[in-house]
Amino acid sequence: MSERLFQVLLAPHLSEKGMEEKSRRNVHVFRVRTDATKTEIKRAVELAFDVKVESVRTVNVLGKTRRVGRNQGKRPDWKKAYVTVKPGSGEIEYFEGT
Numbered sequence: 001m002s003e004r005l006f007q008v009l010l011a012p013h014l015s016e017k018g019m020e021e022k023s024r025r026n027v028h029v030f031r032v033r034t035d036a037t038k039t040e041i042k043r044a045v046e047l048a049f050d051v052k053v054e055s056v057r058t059v060n061v062l063g064k065t066r067r068v069g070r071n072q073g074k075r076p077d078w079k080k081a082y083v084t085v086k087p088g089s090g091e092i093e094y095f096e097g098t
Helices: 002-008 016-025 038-049
Strands: 009-012 027-032 053-061 065-068 071-074 078-085
Touching (some): 016 027, 038 053
Antiparallel strands (some): 009 027
């Protein structure tokens, strides 16, 4: 089960909205596997960053339809997780040494 926890978090999702949530409410946004559950996401964040997680909210993001000429395609669907960290339990650093 612990091997799966290392594969749940794909990357931090860096956007204006995510940075605003981080500074205002201590909420961090991650791209996660589409089959990940909230409890798996919580355990993965606690294991990877050594913090205590208060809550997890998830969003399934639908991929956009794109066309080039008459060819039409679709970007893949993905899942986003909003992770609220308990106050005083530590800080999640995305970039070390910058």
